[in-house]
Amino acid sequence: MENNIKKAEEKIADKEKTHSSSVMSHCFVHESAYVDDDVQIGSGTKVWHFSHIQSGAIIGEKCSIGQNVNIGNNVKIGNGVKIQNNVSVYEGVELEDYVFCGPSMVFTNVLDPRSEFPQRGSKFYHRTLVKKSASIGANATIICGNTIGKYAMIGAGSVVTKDVPDFAMMVGVPAKQIGWVCECAQRLSFDDAGNATCKKCTKTYQLKGSEVIRL
Ligand SMILES: CC(C)(COP(=O)(O)OP(=O)(O)OC[C@H]1O[C@@H](n2cnc3c(N)ncnc32)[C@H](O)[C@@H]1OP(=O)(O)O)[C@@H](O)C(=O)NCCC(=O)NCCS
Ligand SMILES: [Zn+2]
Numbered sequence: 001m002e003n004n005i006k007k008a009e010e011k012i013a014d015k016e017k018t019h020s021s022s023v024m025s026h027c028f029v030h031e032s033a034y035v036d037d038d039v040q041i042g043s044g045t046k047v048w049h050f051s052h053i054q055s056g057a058i059i060g061e062k063c064s065i066g067q068n069v070n071i072g073n074n075v076k077i078g079n080g081v082k083i084q085n086n087v088s089v090y091e092g093v094e095l096e097d098y099v100f101c102g103p104s105m106v107f108t109n110v111l112d113p114r115s116e117f118p119q120r121g122s123k124f125y126h127r128t129l130v131k132k133s134a135s136i137g138a139n140a141t142i143i144c145g146n147t148i149g150k151y152a153m154i155g156a157g158s159v160v161t162k163d164v165p166d167f168a169m170m171v172g173v174p175a176k177q178i179g180w181v182c183e184c185a186q187r188l189s190f191d192d193a194g195n196a197t198c199k200k201c202t203k204t205y206q207l208k209g210s211e212v213i214r215l
Pocket of ligand 1 (some may be wrong): 137138157171188
């Protein structure tokens with residue numbers, strides 16, 4: 001492993017000599033991955049086999065970009081983000097710190113695609129924002145133009161068609177909210193006064209209308 005990391009660092013250093021890429025030597029890029037010019041990758045981030053990071057992308061520190069992942073042009077990804085195998089993060093998608101993207105989940109960026117009448121370029125893209133520490137299960141699909149709230153939990157295979165509140169647990173097609181989750185991912189139950197304490201980590205929350213706030 002040590003050896004592999006060293007090789008990738010050398011490879012990046014070689015690339016830097018020939019390209020204007022600002023990839024740092026303190027991250028790991030597997031030799032089968034492609035990193036375009038003008039990409040920023042933070043320290044401690046790992047990019048695994050057959051992945052492609054496109055021009056203008058900014059990836060934070062300590063992220064894991066799995067196998068066969070595509071990071072589109074100008075995509076911004078925070079720190080500590082984990083992207084499992086076979087995910088395309090298209091232009092127009094932004095992932096805040098600690099977002100988790102399960103294997104083969106799907107983002108979108110054009111709402112009404114047609115091959116015959118292509119909509120190419122950022123003016124056609126509907127923005128998707130995934131807020132801090134939200135998790136998206138395997139095979140879920142996120143319809144573009146929606147925001148997933150912080151610490152939300154999207155069940156495997158769900159199709160998100162609307163904005164998702166902070167701390168919400170969503171499942172199904174289309175995704176419906178079936179409850180709330182703690183920062184640690186434990187399910188929360190609120191009492192009649194709208195208070196909840198996490199059974200696992202003891203953090204406390206209040207339900208105000210349709211919003212959950214961490215106390
Ligand atoms: C959403 C999730 C976190 C819920 O887990 P949980 O709190 O243990 O929920 P339960 O298993 O008690 O299910 C609660 C209800 O939601 C349903 N449900 C759970 N996950 C569902 C999903 N992904 N899609 C549709 N319905 C789902 C259950 O059938 C159950 O319905 P019921 O009350 O009618 O019986 C979990 O099911 C899930 O999808 N996790 C993501 C796993 C994943 O993709 N990991 C990626 C890394 S490997
Ligand atoms: Zn908790």
